[in-house]
Amino acid sequence: MTEPALELIGIDKHFGSNHANKSVSFRVQRGEVLGLIGENGAGKSTVMNMVFGYLKADHGQILVHGHEVDIKVPADAIAHGIGMVHQHFKLVDTFSVLENIILGSEGAFQLADRLALARGELAELSKAFGLNVDLDALVSGLSVGDKQKVEILKALYRKADILILDEPTAVLTPDETRHLFDILRQWRDQGRTVILITHKLKEVLAVTDRVIVMRRGAVVADLDTAHCTAEGLAEHMVGRPVILQVSKSVAVPGGDVVTLEHLSVNDSDGIPRVRDVSLSLRAGEITGLAGVSGNGQSELIEAIAGLMPISHGTIRFRGQDLGLGGSAESVRKRREMGIAHVPEDRLVRGLIAELSARDNAILGRQNDPSFNNRNFLRPSAILNHCRSLMASFDVRPSRPMQAGGHFSGGNQQKIVLGREMENAPAFLIVGQPTRGVDIGAIEFIHKRIVALRDQGAAILLVSAELDEILMLSDRVIVMSQGAIMGDIPASQADERQIGLWMAGDHKVAA
Amino acid sequence: MSRNQSLPWWVEIGVLPVINLAAAFIVSGLVMAALGHDPFEALGLMVTGAFGSADSLGYTLYYTTNFIFTGLAVALASHAGLFNIGAEGQAMLGGLGAALVGLVISPGLPGIIAIPLAILAAMIFGGIWGAIPGWLQAYRGSHVVITTIMMNFLAGALLTYLLVDVLIAPGGGTPESRSISENVWLPAAHQIAQSLGLELAQTPLNLSLLLGLFCALGLNIFLWRTRWGFSLRAVGLNPHAALYAGISPSRMTVLAMALSGALAGLVGANEILGAQHRLVLGFTGGYGFVGIAVALMGRNRPTGVIIASLLFGALYQGGSELALDMPGISRDLVVMIQGLIILFCGALENIFRSPLARLFAAARSTRAELTGTAGG
Amino acid sequence: MDDFITVSLALAAGSLRLAIPLMLGALGGLFSERAGIVDVGIEGKMLISAFASAAVAHATNSPWAGLAAGLGAGIVFALIHGVGAIAFRGNQVVSGMALNILAAGLTVTIAAALYSQGGRTPQLPDAARFRGTSFAAADGTSQLDPALRALFELVAGHNILVYLSLVLVPALVWLVHKTRFGLRLRAVGENPEAVDTAGIQVATLRYQASIISGLLCGLAGTYIAIAQSASFVPNMTAGKGYLALAALIFGKWRIWPTFFACLLFAFADAAQSRLQGLNIPGIGAIPVQFIQALPYVLTLVLLAGLVGRAIPPKASGVPYVKER
Secondary structure, three states, X not given: OOOOOEEEEEEEEEEXXXXXXXXXXXXXXXXXXXXEEEOOOOOHHHHHHHHOOOOOOOEEEEEEOOEEEOOOOHHHHHHOOEEEEXXXXXXXXXXXXXXXXXXXXXXXXXXXXXXXXXXXXXXXXXXXXXXXXXXXXXXXXXXXXHHHHHHHHHHHHOOOOEEEEEOOOOOOOHHHHHHHHHHHHHHHHOOOEEEEEEOOHHHHHHHOOEEEEEEOOEEEEEEEHHHOOHHHHHHHHHOOOOOOOOOOOOOOOOOEEEEEEEEEEEOOOXXXXXXXXXXXXXOOEEEEEEOOOOOOHHHHHHHHHOOOOOOEEEEEEOOEEOOOOOOHHHHXXXXXXXXXXXXXXXXXXXXXXXXXXXXXXXXXXXXXXXXXXXOEXXXXXXXXXXXXXXXXXXXXXXXXXXXXXXXXXXHHHHHXXXXXXXXXXXXXXXXXXXXXOOHHHHHHHHHHHHHHXXXXXXXXXXXXXXXXXXXXXXXXXXXXXXXXXXXXXXXXXXXXXXXXXXXXXXXXXX | OOHHHOOOHHHHHHHHHHHHHHHHHHHHHHHHHHOOOOXXXXXXXXXXXXXXXXXXXXXXXXXXXHHHHHHHHHHHHHHOOOOOOOHHHHHHHHXXXXXXXXXXXXXXXXXXXXHHHHHHHHHHHHHHHHHHHHHHHHHHOOOHHHHHHHHHHHHHHHHHHHHHHHOEOOOOOOOEEOOOOHHHOOOEHHHHHHHOOOOOOOOOOEOHHHHHHHHHHHHHHHHHHEHHHHHHHHHHHOHHHHHHOOOOHHHHHHHHHHHHHHHHHOHHHHHHHHHHOOOEOOOOOOHHXXXXXXXXXXXXXXXXXXXXXXXXXXXXXXXXXXXXXXXOOOOHHHHHHHHHHHHHHHHOOHHHHHHHHHHHHHHHHHHHHHHHHHHO | OHHHHHHHHHHHHHHXXXXXXXXXXXXXXXXXXXXXXXOOOHHHHHHHHHHHHHHHHHHHOOHHHHHHHHHHHXXXXXXXXXXXXXXXXXXXXXXXXXXXXXXXXXXXXXXXXXXXXXXXXXXXOHHHOOOOOOOOOOOOOOOOOHHHHHHHHHHHOOOHHHXXXXXXXXXXXXXXXXXXXXXXXXHHHHOHHHHHHOOOXXXXXXXXXXXXXXXXXXXXXXXXHHHHOOOOOOOOOOOHHHHHXXXXXXXXXXXXXXXXXXXXXXXXHHHHHHHOOOEEOOOEEOOHHHHHHHHHHHHHHHXXXXXXXXXXXXXXXXXXXXXX
């Protein structure tokens, strides 16, 4: 038997007090697609970043084709034929595709000659793998799918034969995902190696030959994909049987709470992000908004919350026109009217990492008379408020003075959720409620969202996880390129149909 | 810095600044030794020069007053996430505002009205000079660091022009205005002492020191006890989250820069109303730039700013005395020490922060192990 | 008419001489900022170099030794800034201001101790300086037409550093836009992660850029002290480093536009002495301070977005910390 393409022996890594990788060992064969799966924070990206030399391991050995190698920096990994496509693309926006690809492998001090040569080589590579991108286009103008192609071309150009992809499908449509998987299979069939880091079980089952499951920094399973089921993998990931279902009663929808009429939203560059959306959200109902990230969902919820101005149409809340929005005043007014908002990225908008939990607990409610008296804050009232919030939402540790950024992802989310839910809002916008949240907290959060629905609130749920949408929602809406493609009761939702809608296929919508 | 870099609060605001300061003084001492001077003798002379007599103490506190104003100005802007290096120019405008009131006001007006009017003018002029870069940052996206640099030069050019061509005392040969009317003069410390039946040396120290301490107290309350301060700090830490919370980052940016400029403008009160009693060229003497060092050392906290101001006040006064007492030593030694302090407190502070953080992390885990064994 | 030509040529020559230190300082700042390190310390680097070059030229009686010292001092200061920004991830604006203040204090402290001339260095003899040819003094040209003489001065009358600097501009354009180093430099100021994952050391690249920045600012300081003047005088850069920074922004971080911005600012400076006392009908005399303030006003107007938009390199001022 030939040597494995890549072998890891006892890789160990600490980040301060966080033990991110605990003696990780596994092998990947030539001509194999390996799935590396685990929950958020399981250490799968960390270990691959060490293989690529982006991070340095505390202990352990890495063997490439049977030889121990010392990978200190990415240049060493590249020299050993290892390429990596990161979750967040590492491209220079102001450069052309060609410049991005040759960066670091320019060949000679003068660029001119090499550029012409590279152009020829890349034309062949793009043809062989079906990776068509305009080499002279500026990267800033490319779609995410094209940017990913550039990243793969970068690896190909560097003659990589072990390709690591970190969550590559998070930004792709189902169709683009299929195309990517075709490329990966082609890569494997040429005797090369692919390592696919993901948390989507379906993709693992679809494209990999073997699966490594990681949990809390350690490898907990090494399985043949042919013998795996989604439930089995989920159990390995979490460490206990997982209930992939939330128990909830049938919704009893009331009247319309929020009505959108022909709503359009442009971003600050004037590019349309939401196109002519008309929609009613009813009391006592969870409406799930599905779609590939970047198809207008974020802009839609920011417009409803008042953070982004609308360019056309109207937003009504209980019949009242909310106006254009896009200013601090509009955000404040809508909040006071009873619109609550759990933002998609809690560390960008929802929390201030440096401020204490106590201060974060009144973020957005700093003008509330219960917390300030003629412009002067009321420290004891604020502290008591934070204590009760921490108790009712099970925030751990329950230390009001601890900085927001020092809580775990799940507990940060509970602080935000608690703050937004406790006033019994008539309408809750909730974006990515369980992103980066551990399984235990996910169940808790899901229950609280359903409980709020049962109290009669209208809820708009946005999530990149289709499974989460299907599980929680009473009604599913699918967006693609800023427009609504489909609208269906959750009980009748069919994943294949939703996938087509996500890809923007209107014809099948009927 | 990141989580594993966190230090206990008393190290962060107490120990680390002292270590940074010590590093700056050690390097200064080495430079002096290399130039053939005894650094310890110089240090001794500086300390006596700053605190040795009532006279020198008065001068030290007079300089301290200026640093309190500029230090608070830089600190306030920092809390809004803005780096105000325009305190120098804002102070110039503050002086101009105070002087204009002093020049045009009727000498018959009682001081109780005239003085607050002149102080207010200093704050408004400085505030406007701060609000302009604030507005440019908030609504035009021009970086406040660059625009405040430009505004410093514009303030200098404006003041020179006014003193050379417009406000120059009739018949005068130097670019300075005539005396401002006496009813806007701030009472000097020795005058106040006299009215209380005490004898004090005659120094430029005046009522502004109390004004400075009052401002520090006010800023403390403003930042941590009012919703405005809460909003301002929220904008400084995370403008996206601030907008989400219904706070306008643009408005807070303009407000912070205006208030910061107003504080810096009060240097004009100390200098023009309290000491010089006329508008002169270059009365700001670099106090605005030293405000950066003061705020850095004082960790942007009003109490810290007061302590750091006293240090820099002593350095200024001690340095002047040293230059008189030790041949071959220039007053610019103080400028060098200030530069080194800014370097070690600001740019290079992680030299000492990282080892300290490691030390404390190690101590914590040892302690945890010890209690672990004791408990088991 | 002849008089007008003579004056214009003399003005052009004067502008060029004043533009050189600005241009060198601005290009120094450009290399630092294109690599992602904010550089408000141009002034300090120029000042320390001015002192070092004057002191060494005085001690050795050689302008070339002075030049070497000026370049060396520029590099040392640039590396202090570099270490603070790259290795210790300090605040880059604070670091730049620290260098400016440190240079102002350190130069005078040393000069006062060494020469006891109030912070100056002793007057340099001609042999210890970089000097241009004066056609007015040279034999055989004294009877030349004044306009022709002015033309000679503009074309051939400068010291060697002027010509060196003028050759440097296209050379640096080539370096930034046509070479591997330039490609990497431009990339690291926009997205250091792209550079890192492409197998290039971010820190090394930024240190290289810092050294180039120090060299150029060092050359600027040397020019001011031992070519333009004949000694070091306290605070002799007098804000030229800040003006260079303004020119760099005005030139939108690109070499040729920055070069022309420097020429424009230098022209304003050269013209002010001639415009002094000039009466404009209906307005009266233009105060000299207004002309001095002009470059700063222009830069503010540009920054306010009233004329185009100045967008700095994206990663500028952000210490590079790897994502986990």
